Amino acid sequence: MEINSFQEEEVYPIVRESLRRELALFEMREKLITEEIKGFERKYGISSYEFIKKFEEGVLGDGQDCFEWWGLAKGLETVKDQIGKIRSVLSR
Numbered sequence: 001m002e003i004n005s006f007q008e009e010e011v012y013p014i015v016r017e018s019l020r021r022e023l024a025l026f027e028m029r030e031k032l033i034t035e036e037i038k039g040f041e042r043k044y045g046i047s048s049y050e051f052i053k054k055f056e057e058g059v060l061g062d063g064q065d066c067f068e069w070w071g072l073a074k075g076l077e078t079v080k081d082q083i084g085k086i087r088s089v090l091s092r
Contacts, residue, residue: 016090023086026079033076040069048073 037048044051048069054060055070 019086019090023083023090026083026086030076030079030083033072033079037069037072037076040065040072 040051041047043065046054051060051066051069052073055066060066
């Protein structure tokens with residue numbers, strides 16, 4: 001299906017506004033995940049970078065906190081990636 005110029009004038013503002021809302025949601029997720037991660041960093045006294053390295057090397061064991069922290073860190077990467085993609089589209 002081809003969009004003619006009249007439809008583009010109507011569609012693009014709707015799509016851009018939807019992306020702005022989606023961006024706001026991803027930014028809120030990023031903030032919430034970051035706060036949870038900071039809690040683990042304070043609790044265990046190491047950075048997430050250091051934690052991920054040790055966890056993936058098998059040094060830290062397999063406790064519930066480790067898996068939760070690892071999941072949050074990986075989830076944060078995904079959220080940041082989505083934010084970057086949305087910002088890229090919106091900047092065009």
